[in-house]
Amino acid sequence: MSLSGTQARIIDGKAIAAAVRAEVAARVAKLAAQGVVPGLSVVLVGEDPASQVYVRNKDKAAQEAGFNVRTVRLPATTSQAQLLGVVRELNDDRAVHGILVQLPLPRGLDANAVVRALDPAKDVDGLHPENVAALAVGAPKLVPCTPAGCIELLDRSKIALAGKRFVVIGRSQLVGRPLAALALARDATVTICHSKTGDLPAVCRGADILVAAVGKSEMVRADWVAPGATVLDVGINRGADGKLVGDVAFAEVAERAGAITPVPGGVGPMTIAMLLANTLQAAARRAGLEAVV
Ligand code: NDP
Numbered sequence: 001m002s003l004s005g006t007q008a009r010i011i012d013g014k015a016i017a018a019a020v021r022a023e024v025a026a027r028v029a030k031l032a033a034q035g036v037v038p039g040l041s042v043v044l045v046g047e048d049p050a051s052q053v054y055v056r057n058k059d060k061a062a063q064e065a066g067f068n069v070r071t072v073r074l075p076a077t078t079s080q081a082q083l084l085g086v087v088r089e090l091n092d093d094r095a096v097h098g099i100l101v102q103l104p105l106p107r108g109l110d111a112n113a114v115v116r117a118l119d120p121a122k123d124v125d126g127l128h129p130e131n132v133a134a135l136a137v138g139a140p141k142l143v144p145c146t147p148a149g150c151i152e153l154l155d156r157s158k159i160a161l162a163g164k165r166f167v168v169i170g171r172s173q174l175v176g177r178p179l180a181a182l183a184l185a186r187d188a189t190v191t192i193c194h195s196k197t198g199d200l201p202a203v204c205r206g207a208d209i210l211v212a213a214v215g216k217s218e219m220v221r222a223d224w225v226a227p228g229a230t231v232l233d234v235g236i237n238r239g240a241d242g243k244l245v246g247d248v249a250f251a252e253v254a255e256r257a258g259a260i261t262p263v264p265g266g267v268g269p270m271t272i273a274m275l276l277a278n279t280l281q282a283a284a285r286r287a288g289l290e291a292v293v
Pocket residue numbers: 146169170171172173174175176193194195196197200213214215216234235236237267268269271
């Protein structure tokens with residue numbers, strides 16, 4: 001427990017992500033020795049600058065880990081039928097084990113329909129209804145990367161979930177909901193908060209583990225946090241000065257929390273690491289070689 005004036009332990013997501021990536025690379029090498037090179041295909045539609053950066057980073061990380069990487073770049077004018085055609089081709093391609101369609105899609109394209117068209121066994125973002133249902137019934141297959149990264153950060157920081165009061169702010173399909181399901185599967189007592197939650201600070205103060213996944217700069221203040229609590233900050237926001245800031249007021253919360261993730265360098269790096277882990281899992285599962293890796 002952190003006493004007043006002391007600083008929380010910083011959970012170093014960059015270092016933990018590097019460890020996960022190194023482990024994945026070692027397992028990819030083992031799988032390759034069995035004749036299977038995991039293939040990841042990232043589909044990028046349009047010119048959104050942030051998406052371009054994310055896709056470049058995913059490509060680079062996957063290549064470094066020894067994956068076969070194929071990025072499919074399509075113009076913003078791509079029709080829904082053309083995009084679904086690309087997804088079907090990738091579904092049928094034996095060399096592709098993981099498919100990620102970078103979201104958001106340009107206006108006019110239906111992301112839900114595209115996700116539903118994915119082969120669930122290749123859905124390394126864990127968004128296909130079959131994977132969502134598997135997680136909801138407590139038998140997860142492919143799990144969304146950012147929430148999986150949050151659990152990995154806790155595990156590798158030796159912060160147990162069982163019996164803890166776990167509060168997540170945010171109920172998106174991508175982060176809040178799947179994270180709540182993962183925490184519940186790990187025997188935490190889970191509360192999901194959102195924009196209609198009454199007295200949010202009081203609910204947050206009841207948390208042993210508090211996760212902010214909102215998208216509002218420095219919304220979580222020190223007096224929202226119980227002394228000694230663990231705080232994970234999923235938010236990525238651009239401050240007025242252009243710098244990245246999270247959903248948590250880091251400096252003041254670090255004086256009260258027991259452990260905290262910084263932004264950048266906390267949850268962010270874990271997302272790509274877990275994408276690699278998911279792709280490895282998909283490849284090993286299809287080859288029937290899960291025991292090998
Ligand atoms: P969404 O916009 O989909 O969801 C935001 C959630 O926050 C909603 O459930 C919303 O409630 C809730 N919310 C909004 N305002 C408030 C408020 N004032 N009080 C309480 N709850 C509120 O965002 P995402 O889940 O996709 O992302 C959340 C953040 O995480 C963003 O900053 C995003 O950039 C970042 N992110 C980071 C990733 C990483 O790799 N680190 C990956 C993915 C996202 P309601 O449902 O009622 O509208």
